[in-house]
Amino acid sequence: MHSLTLSDPSLLRAHHFINGQWVAGQAGQALPVHNPALDPARPEALIAQVPDGDAADAQAALDAACAAFKLWRVRPAKERAQALKRWHALLLQHQDDLARLISLEQGKPLAEARGEVLYGASYIEWFAEEATRVYGDMVPAAVNGRRMMVLKEPVGVVAAITPWNFPLAMIARKIAPALAAGCCVVAKPAEDTPLTALALARLGELAGFPPGVLNVVTASRQQTPAVVDVWLASPEVRKITFTGSTPVGQHLARASADTLKKLSLELGGNAPFIVFEDADLDAAVDGVMAAKFRNGGQTCVCPNRIYVQRSVQAAFSQKLAARVAALPVGPAQQPASLIGPMINARAVEKIERHVQDALAKGARLETGGQRLQGSGLDGPHYYAPTVLSGVTPDMVLTQEETFGPVAPLFTFDTEDEVIALANDTPFGLAAYFYSQNVRRIWRVASALESGIVGINEGAVASEAAPFGGVKASGYGREGSRYGLDDYLHTKYLCQGQL
Numbered sequence: 001m002h003s004l005t006l007s008d009p010s011l012l013r014a015h016h017f018i019n020g021q022w023v024a025g026q027a028g029q030a031l032p033v034h035n036p037a038l039d040p041a042r043p044e045a046l047i048a049q050v051p052d053g054d055a056a057d058a059q060a061a062l063d064a065a066c067a068a069f070k071l072w073r074v075r076p077a078k079e080r081a082q083a084l085k086r087w088h089a090l091l092l093q094h095q096d097d098l099a100r101l102i103s104l105e106q107g108k109p110l111a112e113a114r115g116e117v118l119y120g121a122s123y124i125e126w127f128a129e130e131a132t133r134v135y136g137d138m139v140p141a142a143v144n145g146r147r148m149m150v151l152k153e154p155v156g157v158v159a160a161i162t163p164w165n166f167p168l169a170m171i172a173r174k175i176a177p178a179l180a181a182g183c184c185v186v187a188k189p190a191e192d193t194p195l196t197a198l199a200l201a202r203l204g205e206l207a208g209f210p211p212g213v214l215n216v217v218t219a220s221r222q223q224t225p226a227v228v229d230v231w232l233a234s235p236e237v238r239k240i241t242f243t244g245s246t247p248v249g250q251h252l253a254r255a256s257a258d259t260l261k262k263l264s265l266e267l268g269g270n271a272p273f274i275v276f277e278d279a280d281l282d283a284a285v286d287g288v289m290a291a292k293f294r295n296g297g298q299t300c301v302c303p304n305r306i307y308v309q310r311s312v313q314a315a316f317s318q319k320l321a322a323r324v325a326a327l328p329v330g331p332a333q334q335p336a337s338l339i340g341p342m343i344n345a346r347a348v349e350k351i352e353r354h355v356q357d358a359l360a361k362g363a364r365l366e367t368g369g370q371r372l373q374g375s376g377l378d379g380p381h382y383y384a385p386t387v388l389s390g391v392t393p394d395m396v397l398t399q400e401e402t403f404g405p406v407a408p409l410f411t412f413d414t415e416d417e418v419i420a421l422a423n424d425t426p427f428g429l430a431a432y433f434y435s436q437n438v439r440r441i442w443r444v445a446s447a448l449e450s451g452i453v454g455i456n457e458g459a460v461a462s463e464a465a466p467f468g469g470v471k472a473s474g475y476g477r478e479g480s481r482y483g484l485d486d487y488l489h490t491k492y493l494c495q496g497q498l
């Protein structure tokens with residue numbers, strides 16, 4: 001087993017967090033957590049074991065959240081804000097430990113993991129501030145003596161289900177607005193990365209969250225439906241907030257129909273990145289490097305299809321391939337690494353399948369294109385940062401998210417053509433384009449079917465901006481003032497003549 005030393009060892013938890021207590025799973029089953037840098041068959045790949053939860057654990061968490069909601073919703077907003085501010089300060093104080101946990105269980109390089117801590121913390125700070133600004137409205141009445149008022153109230157108990165690629169940021173940006181609004185949370189983090197979520201719960205405990213306000217139940221992939229189904233079936237869970245794949249999001253939407261829950265679904269993407277001939281090519285290369293290769297390409301807003309106008313295609317491809325070939329790949333804990341291991345065997349196999357399919361159908365390999373092993377890479381989950389050119393719409397990676405360090409380059413001729421290609425996907429999370437022509441900028445920005453558009457910018461996420469998609473990328477927004485609305489409902493009060 002890997003020996004993990006943290007400066008605060010209490011952040012490494014091996015229990016569910018339910019009703020303010022650290023409790024064993026009622027079924028007594030364990031979920032092993034592995035370091036993705038190593039072959040999971042090797043004993044030192046095991047980082048820790050957490051409970052493999054079941055329906056009884058999910059019910060206990062739900063009961064605790066329901067009881068806590070009665071008290072939390074009526075706490076003055078300022079008190080809820082202060083609890084979130086304490087939580088935020090604790091995250092910053094423990095950022096090195098949190099970064100170590102993230103990089104160890106998820107595989108992103110340490111510096112990037114620290115960036116994730118700060119990014120996740122920024123949402124907590126933002127919603128701590130927003131908590132005190134939940135305004136209602138007075139509506140002018142058509143009848144004298146009548147008063148018409150609009151109030152915002154917390155929706156109730158929220159179930160949060162999160163993916164492995166940002167084990168801290170994804171859950172922080174759900175819990176923070178929920179608690180700010182006055183909701184209580186039952187959370188189920190991804191099976192590959194439960195340790196960071198438990199560490200966050202520990203910091204919530206230290207921040208003085210009342211028992212039951214935040215509950216975390218861990219579970220394996222097999223046991224996850226048993227846990228989540230309890231929450232889906234309960235009329236007391238009023239909202240599901242989910243980040244993950246589109247099929248699971250669709251399942252959650254269907255299963256929420258009977259109890260008509262509110263839903264926020266942050267689902268998969270298939271982001272286009274367009275380089276027009278009037279772009280600053282060096283800036284566009286920087287944009288691809290920032291947007292595509294963060295987290296080894298395992299990001300929902302990663303460009304999955306890079307369209308380059310024919311006259312600049314050769315120059316762009318050369319510049320990009322040179323940058324990508326120089327990306328250092330290595331274990332997440334080594335300071336020099338910029339690309340760590342992929343999350344698991346399934347992920348590497350998908351990348352291999354996509355690249356092989358593209359090559360078989362005529363794509364050209366500019367750099368990379370293979371698994372990496374040996375010379376300091378002591379595990380089976382490393383994949384070389386790759387650039388493919390001559391990619392065409394019949395290749396699998398055009399339709400599906402590759403979720404790895406692969407940049408596929410397409411060639412296009414006209415603006416109309418590339419907009420049609422960019423929108424030719426069921427998804428609509430992020431899109432990017434580079435151009436220095438102001439007229440084109442406004443035309444293209446409005447024509448792209450996407451929740452987020454980066455214009456001459458590859459790093460778009462911010463706690464102050466609404467994050468979310470359209471079409472099969474889901475609905476609901478996280479961050480910004482819009483992010484709080486998803487956890488509130490609107491109540492209309494009509495007072496007659498007194």
Ligand code: NAD
Nearest residue numbers: 162163164189190224225228244245248266267268269300
């Ligand atoms: P996933 O959908 O397989 O898993 C996400 C979560 O859902 C995990 O906690 C998992 O245990 C849970 N889950 C799985 N089956 C379930 C079921 N039957 N009932 C309830 N919960 C279930 O996704 P993943 O592979 O972990 O994450 C990658 C996906 O997430 C990609 O498609 C990526 O684009 C997407 N993503 C989207 C955003 C966004 O903001 N839109 C952000 C990050 C990742």
